[in-house]
Amino acid sequence: MRISRRALLRASATLALAAPLRGNRALAAALPRETDIVVIGAGAAGIAAARRIAAAGRRVLVLEATGRFGGRCHTDGTTFGAPFDRGARWLHGQDTNPVIRHARETGLGLVPAPQGQRIRIGRRNARAGEAETLLATLVRANRAIDNAARGRADVAAATVLPNDLAEWSGATRFVLGALRTTKDLDDLSAMDYARIQERVTALACREGLGALIGRLAEGVPVALSTPAMQVSWGKRAASVETAAGRVAARAVIVTASTNVLQAGGMSFAPELPKRQLDALARLSLGSYERIALELSGNPLGLGRDERVLEQSVDRETGLLLANIGGSSLCTVDIGGGFARDLGAQGEAAMVAFAVEWLVKLFGSDIKAKVGRSAATRWDAMPYIGGAASAAAPGGQPSRRVLMEPLQNLHFAGEACHETLWGTVGGAWESGERAADAALKGLGPAEPPAKSKRPAKRRQ
Numbered sequence: 523m524r525i526s527r528r529a530l531l532r533a534s535a536t537l538a539l540a541a542p543l544r545g546n547r548a549l550a551a552a553l554p555r556e557t558d559i560v561v562i563g564a565g566a567a568g569i570a571a572a573r574r575i576a577a578a579g580r581r582v583l584v585l586e587a588t589g590r591f592g593g594r595c596h597t598d599g600t601t602f603g604a605p606f607d608r609g610a611r612w613l614h615g616q617d618t619n620p621v622i623r624h625a626r627e628t629g630l631g632l633v634p635a636p637q638g639q640r641i642r643i644g645r646r647n648a649r650a651g652e653a654e655t656l657l658a659t660l661v662r663a664n665r666a667i668d669n670a671a672r673g674r675a676d677v678a679a680a681t682v683l684p685n686d687l688a689e690w691s692g693a694t695r696f697v698l699g700a701l702r703t704t705k706d707l708d709d710l711s712a713m714d715y716a717r718i719q720e721r722v723t724a725l726a727c728r729e730g731l732g733a734l735i736g737r738l739a740e741g742v743p744v745a746l747s748t749p750a751m752q753v754s755w756g757k758r759a760a761s762v763e764t765a766a767g768r769v770a771a772r773a774v775i776v777t778a779s780t781n782v783l784q785a786g787g788m789s790f791a792p793e794l795p796k797r798q799l800d801a802l803a804r805l806s807l808g809s810y811e812r813i814a815l816e817l818s819g820n821p822l823g824l825g826r827d828e829r830v831l832e833q834s835v836d837r838e839t840g841l842l843l844a845n846i847g848g849s850s851l852c853t854v855d856i857g858g859g860f861a862r863d864l865g866a867q868g869e870a871a872m873v874a875f876a877v878e879w880l881v882k883l884f885g886s887d888i889k890a891k892v893g894r895s896a897a898t899r900w901d902a903m904p905y906i907g908g909a910a911s912a913a914a915p916g917g918q919p920s921r922r923v924l925m926e927p928l929q930n931l932h933f934a935g936e937a938c939h940e941t942l943w944g945t946v947g948g949a950w951e952s953g954e955r956a957a958d959a960a961l962k963g964l965g966p967a968e969p970p971a972k973s974k975r976p977a978k979r980r981q
Contacts, residue, residue, distance in 0.1 A: 553745055556770040557581040559960050560762045562750045562788075563777030565593020566621065566735055566946050567934040570953030571775050571960075572742045578961050583769060584742055585762060587749035587905040590732075591739045593777075594906060595946060597730025601896045602851055605730035606814060608898045610946050613731070614721040619947040620954070621734070622725060628737045631728030636843070639829035642883050648833070656833075659690040663698060667707075671716030678915045679715050680707035692834035700858030701841055703944065704808025705912040709859075714913035714921075719941035728847070731946060749905070750776075754791045755931035773930040773960040777953065780937050781807045781907030794928070801924050804917030805937045807908025809862035809901050813840075813854045813876040816893030820845060822852070822884050832883060840879055850893070854879065857909070865899050872897040910944035911937035925955070930963055932956040 559575050561568045564586035575582040590596070594609040612635055613622050625632055641648035641656060648656070663683050670682035679699070687694050699707035703715065727734045745766070752763040753774050760774045778788060780802045822844055824830065830842040840854040854876040856864065864872055873895045880888045900909050913920060921940045924933045934956035935949055942948025 553748070553764065553766050553769055554583060555767070557583045558771060558964060559583075559773045559775060559957075560585060560750075560760070560769055560771045561775045561777065562753070562762065563587075563593060563935070564591045564739060564744050564746070565777060565935070566595060566949040567777040567936070567938075567953035567956075568593070568775070569735055569739045569742060570620075570950040571777070571934055571957040572744075573738070574954050574957035575961065576742065578957075579967055580961065580964065582743065583771075584739075584744040585748045585750050585764060585769075586744055586746050589747045591736040591744065591746075592732040593735075593949075594779075594900070594909070595731040595735045597732030598896070599730070599733075602814070602816065602849075602894060604847070604849060604851065605728070605733065606851065606896070607726075607730050607732065608812060608896075609900070610731050612724040612726060613947060614724050614942075614945055615719075615947060616723050616725060619950075621738075621947055621950050624738055625727060625734050628734070630734055630737060632725045633728055635724035635726055636827045636829050639831050639841075640824070642830055642832045644833075645883060645885065652833075656690050656693060659687055659694055660697060663687065663694050667698070667712050668716045671713045676711050676713045676916045676918060678708055679710045679712045682712060683707070689833060692836055692839065693831065696834055696837065696839050696857075697831070700808075700810070700837070700861065701855070703912045704810040704857050704861075704909040706837070706858040709808075709912075709914060711913040711915045711918045713918040714943075717918065717941050718943075721945070735946075750778075750788050752789045752791060753931065755929060756792075757929050760930050772964055773932065775932045775934055775953075775956045775960055777933075777935045777949075777956075779807055779906055779908065779935065780805045780911050782905060785907065787904070790931075797923055798928070798933075801917075801920035804914050804920040805911040805924070806914070808858065808910060808912045809865065810855065810857040810909035811861045811865050811872065811898045811900060813856070813872050813895070813897045815852050815854070815873070815876060815880075815895050816850050817844075817852050817888070817891050818850045818893055819891060820850070821888055821891040822880070830883070838875070838879075840876070842880070861909075862901055865897075865901050869897040869899065872899075911935075912944070925952075927959050927963070930960070932960050 558581040561571050561584045564584050572582045572584050596608040598606045598608050613619055641653050666682050667679045748764050750762050754761045761770045784802050824844040826845050826848045828844045837860040840856045842854055844852045924938045934952040936943050938952040939948035
């Protein structure tokens with residue numbers, strides 16, 4: 523039995539999930555010593571901000587700590603010989619998402635996300651009535667969280683779940699919590715959950731979302747492998763210290779993740795106010811990892827891009843996407859506290875879990891069919907440190923706090939969006955918003971100076 527993806531998302535339960543500038547301008551020479559605005563981070567938010575600033579005729583420089591574009595959009599084209607998105611996979615909102623509009627302008631291929639998912643109970647498929655029960659359970663749980671969010675006090679989403687979820691309790695917690703938000707419902711603000719904008723439709727990029735962000739970065743001056751060590755900010759001037767030198771600017775936009783900023787790898791002078799520090803702490807990143815397996819010969823007996831969810835009894839579960847793009851590549855997504863704990867054990871342990879999980883659902887013949895494998899470890903990446911921001915109970919207002927300019931210092935990224943947090947589109951919109959605020963602070967651009975002609979000498 524399959525559940526319509528549109529029906530499930532309409533019930534607010536997710537089971538997943540200017541033309542481009544030409545010429546790559548990743549900087550290989552010495553950094554410029556000054557610019558109008560420095561953007562820290564070459565993910566979706568940073569590239570969006572830089573494009574907006576360049577379009578306004580201002581000088582901009584992007585500093586990226588890693589050696590690639592994309593941030594949490596990372597397309598691996600080598601491990602399996604085909605595009606494999608290690609991070610963000612879907613673009614939501616076909617009519618409103620600016621990234622989709624820009625993607626169409628690049629000519630890269632956009633394909634619809636899978637439209638349904640198979641429900642597995644042990645080694646059999648769920649019957650029609652069982653699948654309908656799951657859908658009804660998700661709707662009731664979702665409604666309970668939404669109702670709680672209307673109260674004055676913000677609470678953990680798990681505390682308001684109905685008491686009669688019965689055998690679908692594990693699946694409900696996984697779908698609404700770890701899978702949708704990257705955090706378990708026990709650690710999630712009910713208000714933050716309720717503010718999530720409905721994500722009914724989704725598209726994927728055939729070449730990969732990381733490849734798409736790299737294409738959109740064409741024409742933007744980006745210094746790769748250049749971590750920002752200290753940001754100085756104030757009323758008039760700003761600067762960023764790097765190992766390659768100091769860059770003076772009139773404003774700075776920081777798109778680093780909340781976990782990176784909390785870890786203190788980047789310092790600020792003067793230090794950030796307590797209000798912003800508290801906001802960062804309440805918007806820490808959850809965990810979401812992806813385990814990829816090559817399964818030749820389609821031993822699972824599933825269709826192209828078919829999803830599988832199980833009737834889980836605990837948090838040790840996942841979401842299967844099989845035969846991606848008609849290939850033998852399958853991925854198992856895990857999230858929340860389980861993803862955090864399993865990821866800490868290393869890639870081998872993650873792959874072992876995925877194989878045993880598939881054996882549990884489809885039989886022991888699966889083991890002999892496993893070819894190449896890979897697993898993400900976003901929590902362990904030093905310049906990212908997790909998956910997506912999800913507010914702790916009481917922390918939903920922190921998103922608006924991070925959106926407030928601090929004189930000539932601005933923050934952007936998915937954490938700085940109140941309804942599209944955790945999405946590429948939300949990160950892009952926040953980058954454009956921060957760029958507009960920074961440009962406004964600069965004031966109108968000065969017109970080019972006119973050359974003065976010498977006065978004619980009177981005869």
